[in-house]
Amino acid sequence: MAQRVLVTGGTGLIGGEVILALARAGVRVTAVTRGGSQAIASQRLRDRLQKSQWFSPELLGQVEVLAGDTTLPGFGLTPPLEIPPDCIVHCAANTQFSDREEDDVWRTNVGGAEHLVAFARAHAPRARVVFVSTASVTTGPEGAVVNEDTAFQGYENAYTRSKRQAEAIVTASGLDTVILRPAIVLSRGIDDAAMARSILWAVPIMRELGEVPVSPDSHIDIVPVDYTAQCIADVALAPSLPHRLYHISAGTTSQSFKQLLDAVAAECPEFKGIAPVGRKPLSKRAMARLMRPLENYLPFMNADIRYANDRLLGDFTAIGIPALATSYVPSLVALISLADALTEMVRP
Numbered sequence: 425m426a427q428r429v430l431v432t433g434g435t436g437l438i439g440g441e442v443i444l445a446l447a448r449a450g451v452r453v454t455a456v457t458r459g460g461s462q463a464i465a466s467q468r469l470r471d472r473l474q475k476s477q478w479f480s481p482e483l484l485g486q487v488e489v490l491a492g493d494t495t496l497p498g499f500g501l502t503p504p505l506e507i508p509p510d511c512i513v514h515c516a517a518n519t520q521f522s523d524r525e526e527d528d529v530w531r532t533n534v535g536g537a538e539h540l541v542a543f544a545r546a547h548a549p550r551a552r553v554v555f556v557s558t559a560s561v562t563t564g565p566e567g568a569v570v571n572e573d574t575a576f577q578g579y580e581n582a583y584t585r586s587k588r589q590a591e592a593i594v595t596a597s598g599l600d601t602v603i604l605r606p607a608i609v610l611s612r613g614i615d616d617a618a619m620a621r622s623i624l625w626a627v628p629i630m631r632e633l634g635e636v637p638v639s640p641d642s643h644i645d646i647v648p649v650d651y652t653a654q655c656i657a658d659v660a661l662a663p664s665l666p667h668r669l670y671h672i673s674a675g676t677t678s679q680s681f682k683q684l685l686d687a688v689a690a691e692c693p694e695f696k697g698i699a700p701v702g703r704k705p706l707s708k709r710a711m712a713r714l715m716r717p718l719e720n721y722l723p724f725m726n727a728d729i730r731y732a733n734d735r736l737l738g739d740f741t742a743i744g745i746p747a748l749a750t751s752y753v754p755s756l757v758a759l760i761s762l763a764d765a766l767t768e769m770v771r772p
């Protein structure tokens with residue numbers, strides 16, 4: 425089993441939980457974290473880890489922080505690593521769906537993948553490289569349960585295009601690589617309203633709209649972050665891997681948009697008024713303006729796609745299926761005010 429794992433993106437939603445899952449497993453973690461100095465990078469990571477239900481101060485003893493930047497050669501580490509890691513888990517990314525950030529999305533996700541490969545070749549050529557991609561590289565065929573062998577297809581944006589390209593770079597590297605593709609990941613167990621907002625900020629906006637152009641029967645594949653992080657840690661630490669590409673997803677236990685809305689309304693009655701009316705052209709100008717920030721998400725929500733998880737569950741039998749989204753989505757939505765949602769909506 426790997427004794428020493430380098431993790432990028434540790435201040436983020438998924439990377440932070442991955443660090444804690446690895447530390448709990450007794451692994452030594454090196455976290456490459458942005459920050460003008462070592463002290464700032466360490467403080468930023470500590471602030472993030474402390475928000476998790478899995479945090480305990482003694483786990484920090486397992487974690488070394490290095491100030492770095494994954495868009496720089498050698499991840500910008502000075503001096504370079506003394507001891508090579510047995511595994512690198514690359515969670516760092518620009519996850520913006522908006523094409524306005526296309527240049528930075530490409531620099532971070534594709535450039536980052538190139539630096540990841542070069543870094544591993546130079547400093548840890550025998551390390552397993554775990555690349556965290558996204559299930560949304562494929563959003564078709566609609567209405568289906570798709571497996572990892574399904575060709576890229578369906579709606580795309582700068583983010584998903586960058587992830588497709590990054591996967592190709594990592595896979596072609598000849599290193600010991602594995603690609604993990606989580607579905608939508610939500611922040612169960614993290615005490616942070618900003619992380620809860622990720623995609624759920626849309627819910628208060630939907631309440632203001634009343635009608636939303638999403639099919640009530642469309643399945644939305646969602647997994648909680650603690651489950652996602654455990655899957656990533658298990659794959660990182662597995663002595664051998666039967667496959668090199670896995671979904672981390674709810675698959676056939678994914679719930680429909682209406683089931684999710686009903687669960688949210690049951691816990692938060694103020695959200696009762698949201699009516700999923702299926703795909704239909706937006707008419708009123710004001711409504712179109714309100715909907716603009718949601719537009720990037722609607723194709724995913726209407727794709728009615730579930731990402732098969734039998735490969736992961738078959739190869740890692742201890743993992744088990746994820747909790748139903750209706751068991752944790754309502755309490756996350758409850759953390760988000762309309763003011764938060766509007767702030768997210770107008771964020772450049």
Ligand SMILES: NC(=O)c1ccc[n+]([C@@H]2O[C@H](COP(=O)([O-])OP(=O)(O)OC[C@H]3O[C@@H](n4cnc5c(N)ncnc54)[C@H](OP(=O)(O)O)[C@@H]3O)[C@@H](O)[C@H]2O)c1
Pocket residue numbers: 432433434435436437438439456457458492493494495514515516517518519532556557558559605606607608609610622
């Ligand atoms: N969240 C989801 O629903 C979801 C679903 C499927 C796949 N994924 C994938 O999972 C991975 C993690 O996503 P996430 O939701 O945890 O994202 P996130 O919360 O936005 O975190 C992104 C992380 O990447 C770091 N980062 C960005 N640019 C960097 C750079 N140049 N150098 C070093 N670190 C950098 C950020 O650091 P700073 O704090 O310094 O900005 C942050 O720690 C990504 O690859 C994403 O594509 C996420």
